[in-house]
Amino acid sequence: MNMSQRTIAIALVVFFLIVGGLYLVFSSALRQEGGGEKSLLSDFFPFGRGGTTDGADGGGAPDGVLEEGEELPAPVFRKISAAPVAGASLFTRDGKTVIRFIESETGHVYETSSDSLTQTRISNTTIPRIQEAVWFSSGEELIIRYLDEDAERVINFAARINSSQEEGGALAGTFLSSNIVSLAISPDGKTLFSVKKDNGGAAGLVSNPDGSREREVWRSPISQWHASWPNASTVSLLSKPASSVFGYLYFLQTASGSFTKVVGDIPGLTASVSPDLSFVLLGASTGNGIELSALERKSGEITRFTPPTLPEKCAWSRAQKTVVICGVPHTIPAAPYPDRWYQGFVSFSDAIWKFDIAAGTANLLFTPRESEGEAVDIISPLLSEDGTYFLFRNKKDSSLWGLQLPPATDN
Numbered sequence: 486m487n488m489s490q491r492t493i494a495i496a497l498v499v500f501f502l503i504v505g506g507l508y509l510v511f512s513s514a515l516r517q518e519g520g521g522e523k524s525l526l527s528d529f530f531p532f533g534r535g536g537t538t539d540g541a542d543g544g545g546a547p548d549g550v551l552e553e554g555e556e557l558p559a560p561v562f563r564k565i566s567a568a569p570v571a572g573a574s575l576f577t578r579d580g581k582t583v584i585r586f587i588e589s590e591t592g593h594v595y596e597t598s599s600d601s602l603t604q605t606r607i608s609n610t611t612i613p614r615i616q617e618a619v620w621f622s623s624g625e626e627l628i629i630r631y632l633d634e635d636a637e638r639v640i641n642f643a644a645r646i647n648s649s650q651e652e653g654g655a656l657a658g659t660f661l662s663s664n665i666v667s668l669a670i671s672p673d674g675k676t677l678f679s680v681k682k683d684n685g686g687a688a689g690l691v692s693n694p695d696g697s698r699e700r701e702v703w704r705s706p707i708s709q710w711h712a713s714w715p716n717a718s719t720v721s722l723l724s725k726p727a728s729s730v731f732g733y734l735y736f737l738q739t740a741s742g743s744f745t746k747v748v749g750d751i752p753g754l755t756a757s758v759s760p761d762l763s764f765v766l767l768g769a770s771t772g773n774g775i776e777l778s779a780l781e782r783k784s785g786e787i788t789r790f791t792p793p794t795l796p797e798k799c800a801w802s803r804a805q806k807t808v809v810i811c812g813v814p815h816t817i818p819a820a821p822y823p824d825r826w827y828q829g830f831v832s833f834s835d836a837i838w839k840f841d842i843a844a845g846t847a848n849l850l851f852t853p854r855e856s857e858g859e860a861v862d863i864i865s866p867l868l869s870e871d872g873t874y875f876l877f878r879n880k881k882d883s884s885l886w887g888l889q890l891p892p893a894t895d896n
Contacts, residue, residue: 557602561889562856565597565604565876569883572618572627575867575876582869584876585624586885589615592629594646594656599874599887608646610656622674626694628661630668641665643677643695661696669714670694672760678720678739680710689720691739702742715758715801721747728753728770728821736762748780755823757796761806764842766796773819779842790840790847795823798835798863804872804893807843810850812836812863812877832881834860837888851888861886 566586573586582599585607592612597604614632616639621627629642644658666687667680677692687710689703709725720737724730732754734747748756753770765780767787777793780786792813799811812835825831837851853861862880869876872893878885 559598559600559602559887559889562851562853563602563887564857564859564884565887566595566885570878570885571615571629571883572620572865573867573876573878573885574620574622574624574627575869575874576622576624577870582871582874583624584887585620587615587618587627587629589883592631592656599869599889608654608656612642612656619668619670621670621694622672626674628668628670628677629656630665638663639665641668645695659695659697666708667710667712669712669720671714672717676739678712678714680712680722682708689722689737702739703737703744713758715760716762719762721756721758723754723756726753726755726823726827728772728824734758734765747782753821753823755796757799757801757809759801759806759809759842760803764807766799766809766842768794768796768823770822773821774817775822779840781842788842788845790845792838792847793817794835794838795826798866799840800866800868800875802868802872802893803870805841807841808872808893809840809842810866810868810872810875810890811838811840812861812866813838815854833862835863837863837875850890853886 565584566588569589570586571589573584576583583596584598585594585596587594590613592610592615593606594608595604596607612629612631614636615629616632617630619628626643626645629644630639631642632638633640641661641663642658643661644656647654647657662681664682665679666682669678670676671678675694677694677696679690679692681688681690685708686704686706687708688701690699690701692699707724711723711725713721715721718738718740720739722735722737724733726732729752731750731752733749734754734756736745736747737743747765748767751767751769753768755768757766759765763782765782767778767780769776769778775793775795776789777791778787778789794811794813798813799809802808802810814833814835817833818831820831826833834854836849837853839848839850840846853859860881863877864880865878867876868874873890875888875890876885
């Protein structure tokens with residue numbers, strides 16, 4: 486045997502030894518304790534797990550096979566939609582937390598629940614180029630904001646899901662004014678508040694969800710406001726945030742039109758108000774960073790919290806009135822905030838934290854990056870009525886995510 490043949494022979498022996506070793510490793514990995522086989526992917530994907538119903542007699546469906554009527558169980562943390570989502574809703578039906586969402590690119594509406602992977606399309610009406618969707622609390626109505634064919638003007642459509650039709654039904658509704666700056670929906674889901682540009686300033690109007698019976702309740706010489714509706718009788722109005730501008734937060738009483746300053750003279754102010762109006766979460770620009778604090782309105786006391794985040798990454802609990810669940814960046818690059826984040830020049834990788842405003846505590850709940858290997862930049866956070874499900878979109882790609890939380894306990 487010459488040198489060339491010897492080299493080839495050695496290479497073949499090494500090759501077969503490697504193949505044999507890999508076979509033994511994978512065979513071992515595929516064996517479960519007590520026999521049977523298990524896919525290596527089953528540790529990463531929930532499909533085929535939890536669908537087994539074992540009785541005392543050893544009956545029930547085989548591993549990985551769902552019996553008729555069973556649903557795929559949901560993991561604690563999951564990506565609900567990989568497709569971009571324009572807006573989502575959480576509501577309770579028959580004791581379950583129901584999730585509805587609308588895709589940005591198609592306008593199709595889907596439904597699932599917090600404890601199931603099964604998804605149902607409930608509307609196939611196609612509406613492309615959706616920029617934002619604001620849902621009413623019932624999950625049946627929403628305001629859809631989308632670009633016209635020339636991508637130059639925002640169309641506002643008050644839509645209702647036609648539940649009388651079979652699966653894949655239509656959205657019906659009416660068109661609203663195109664000069665709406667900001668929208669907010671009352672906690673009971675029965676009234677719409679809109680801020681509209683008017684004569685160089687802004688007008689605040691309340692109406693039915695479809696825009697009917699509209700009446701003006703407020704007017705301002707400033708045109709740019711962000712509205713939210715935390716409490717039955719009170720709308721909060723925040724001046725447009727910018728790091729170089731002092732921001733102001735006001736409360737507007739929709740019945741009387743009373744307009745009261747809550748806090749002001751804070752650079753880059755962003756804010757989130759608790760449902761009972763007792764606390765306000767405040768975000769401020771520090772020049773090249775973010776400062777997070779909470780205002781207790783009764784005493785006027787302001788408490789600083791760390792780690793810092795932006796209030797719009799937080800959702801207030803209705804089960805625990807002093808608690809907020811927030812997306813908190815692992816690191817905050819030096820930049821003027823919130824401007825650079827709004828503009829997309831800075832993107833965060835968030836963990837999920839629980840802040841108790843009254844107790845002054847901050848606790849890490851979950852780190853998505855460690856669980857899924859995917860960074861999330863949390864926007865549009867929602868918390869279920871019982872405080873056990875946290876829903877949000879990822880600013881990086883508008884995908885929709887959900888996290889199951891432990892049951893809330895009284896403070």
